[in-house]
Amino acid sequence: MNERVAIVGIGWSGYRSKSADLSYKELIYESAVKAYADAGVDPRKDIQSFVTVAEDFHEGTSIFDEYTPDQLGAALKPVHTITGDGLHGLATAYMLVKTGQFDIVAVEGHSKASNILTLPEVTAYAQDPILNRPLRFNTHFVAGLEMNRFLFETGTTQEQCAAVVQKNRRNALNNPKAPYGADLTLEDILSGPVLSWPLGKRDSAEHSDGAIVMVLASESTARHLNDKPIWILGMGWCNDSPSLESREWGELPYIQKAAQIAYRQAGFRNPQGIIDFAEIDDTYSYKELQSLEALGFCLPGEAGILTEDGATEVDGELPVNASGGSLGMGHMIDATGLARALEVVLQLRGEAGLYQLEDVNVGLAQSWRGIPTTSGAVAVLAN
């Protein structure tokens, strides 16, 4: 029951801006085959429970969770779907193993963002139908409001936010999985079209299609399956109230709390000096800075300065989004948190290739469910 839990298999398909050659089922199948081969398991015999992450409005199908078992090898097995971010799915799979009832559990998340022709309008439908939706703002306005208050409260500048875009998209040039690698100047970024001031179009991650599957196992099983198990030391998640009218805009209390929960499980309070690198939310440039502060890596107002000083570069003190993050790899809607966790696993295994960091033992993955939510999750992983 108190056995540790490890990630023993990973598989992915993507990431690309379009994936017209494969259905979502085929994308998922491709990832599942890789993850099961990586873990050395047969889903029909060995995997005892399956967790998927999906949102009906993103799929265009009501009760979408019914469409997930066959491509995962999960027919006639326990399966359920989480409507949340991919890290919520990982947390659920983690808990299933922790119950002691299941030794091997798989978790799946995917994005067919390219198939949602009216994604901004679908996202806008997450707003309160009586109080907010009738005002008819483009859905990015929520990020504009948040960014403005964050800059105001912390003294962070638009240039510092642009430095996040520059770093992550440059990092993506070394990641063959990342479709949005680019070498941009700060001027290129700042002179782009405005979305919802102070938020520019280039502050905002483009979307990509792809799928991710991970296999989790209890400690005793993990040691037989994979010689590089990656241990889940702690997982936390947290929600603030949804109201746009009375929320903490400058800080992210729900990320602070989620981090505290994860850190407590992992046995520390302060991540500085313990966490070697992080893959965190950068749906929008400022979110990376705001999240770094909420995670306790620095004080409010410091993340922008540290970024400008290069502390979060691949050769910096705390590499952040060495993979390119969502800005470089594309935002994968419900699968975004799993994409971050996958990158942490690759680094901890020493399999990140051109963007492999040196001497990393403990990594952090963090996600946000996107506008207009106040929903986030944190995972601490170690090799």
Place this chain on the structure above:
Amino acid sequence: MTENIRSFPGTPLSEQDFEEGKILFNYDELNGKFSWDTGIAIGSYLAGLKNGVILGSRCSTCRKTVVPPRTVCEWCFRPMQEYVPLHDTGTVNTFSLCYVTWDMKRLTDPQIPAVIEIDGASPLHGIMHLLKEVDPQKVHIGMRVKAVWKSAEERTGAITDIQYFKPVKEV
């Protein structure tokens, strides 16, 4: 109903109240547009229908033949790479007589949805479609039926390229 209904009878709403704007009424419509990528298996199936052929796929491990084709066999999780043309005839596995339409209008003559086990596919594998040219009272489980196709010029690569299934006249 509680006793309170006597002292707090509530305020009934009338159509007129809505028309006169006495009620907060908010009409909204989701503009959700999707372009689902059909992929290899369903893409091949739809291309087959356009050519007047029902395609299935075969698992080389458990030897099941399924329709519509799939990329993976859900029973043994092996890739299904062999595509096979099937017949356009089959047997009714189950059916229903539907007296209400999709958008909830009453019907006097029922629509007849049916699952048709296609000849050449493994048992229990079939197409979900509709039956026509048949007396609803005479439809039965086990009935032999055949596809009625649209003309080649009208076919677009859609499940509706088959207009319906009708009974096979047994000779």
